[in-house]
Amino acid sequence: MKWYTVEENFLNWLRSYECRIPNTDYGQDKLKPFFGALFETDTLVYISQVSHAKQRHNNIKENMDFIKLYDDKKLLAVVNLNYMFPVLKSKLVEIKYNNIKNLRTFKNEKECSNYIVLLKKEMKELNKKDIGEKAKKLYDLKNNYPDNDISKRCFDFKGMERKCQNYVQEKE
Secondary structure, X not given: OEEEEEOHHHHHHHHOOOOOOOOXXXXXXXXXXXXXXXXXXXXEEEEEEEEEOOHHHHHOOOEOOEEEEEEOOEEEEEEEHHHOEEEEHHHEEEOOHHHHHHOOOXXXXXXXXXXXXXXXXXXHXXXXXXXXXXXXXXXXXXXXXXXXXXXXXXXXXXXXHHHHHHHHHHXX
16 A cells, blocks of 8 residues: 545546545645555556544444554544545556655644654554455445445445546546
8 A cells, every 4th residue: 555646636527426535635734645556447546545533433343444543552543445436547646755745834844754654654554454355345345235334325436437437538
């Protein structure tokens, strides 16, 4: 797994189909990257985001579409896999830690260093969780059993894949 940004024009295109696609513009001093590849289909890559842990997450059990990330038994972050979505491989930009200052501003070097440490901790936990396999199972569940309660929480993956292909035909 790696951290990525996605071209904003492409995200806006997807948001015209699915309004729950996460926002990415939180100001110059914020960056909420995507991670992936969860799995790939032809020219598409499925990605998701990490969300900050909130008190209420302590009481929610992990399941197929909700994953908790820990740092020394402390809840660090959560992943809502039901919000994973496909993007064109050509719209992904890998985040390199040494270039992080090009993506957001920091008050000082310590803040920058702390942010990189956080990203590394989150990535370490993501890699422990076998999230790619869970994502593929969720994808299959949604496509094969759309009336399942968990499936109903998910994006329309096949519809979003078609939207991505339409982008290629209309925009490129």
